[in-house]
Amino acid sequence: MLLKKIKNTIDFLKTKKISNERKQILQPLINYIQSKVSENKNVNLNFICTHNSRRSHLSQVWAQAVAHYFNVKNVHCYSGGTEATTLYPIIVQTLEQVGFEINKLSESGNKVYSIKYAENEHPVIGFSKIFDNLFNPKNKFAAIMTCSHANANCPFIPGAEKRIPIEYEDPKEFDNTPQQKEKYQERSNQIAVEMLYVFSQIKIN
8 A cells, every 4th residue: 555645645646637748758658568567577667867866766766656556566667877876865855745755775975765655565775876787677678768868878778678768857957946846846746647647548457
């Protein structure tokens, strides 16, 4: 069962509409997930952005939580970058605000976090890493490119069955401004709404 505050957040966000243009962008991801579900195979999704610090983490965490919400089984979400930096602290705060329970597992420069979304499910382990890190799948996964820079500079993702560009604007532009908290929440909400749309379209056997 989802943590109560996250469920309340989802119940609010699932009433939000998205444009037909974005639906078209999301359709290849829906098709990929549906093909795996229909064949009773694992759904491995690796969300990739340049620094694996913001958008890719939001996408990974929301996709995992929303798959659970819709009872889509065997979904495993990952994230990575073209370089490793750190999971940006404002992302942690943004996720905590909507109900994720987050514990810091490491105090190193590239901190490691346990991100819990459901009472009896394994938490997402959040830290910045290159997309082909040992923590991530080596093959039989979809590479979802969440930023234009990574999409342009990584024309080939080894082991990926499918490459799907779903780009989001970077909230980093608002770092250290009065709009920072608002813009990070806005991006988190957008990603959540779009993952809700994607998984709502999946027909379960």
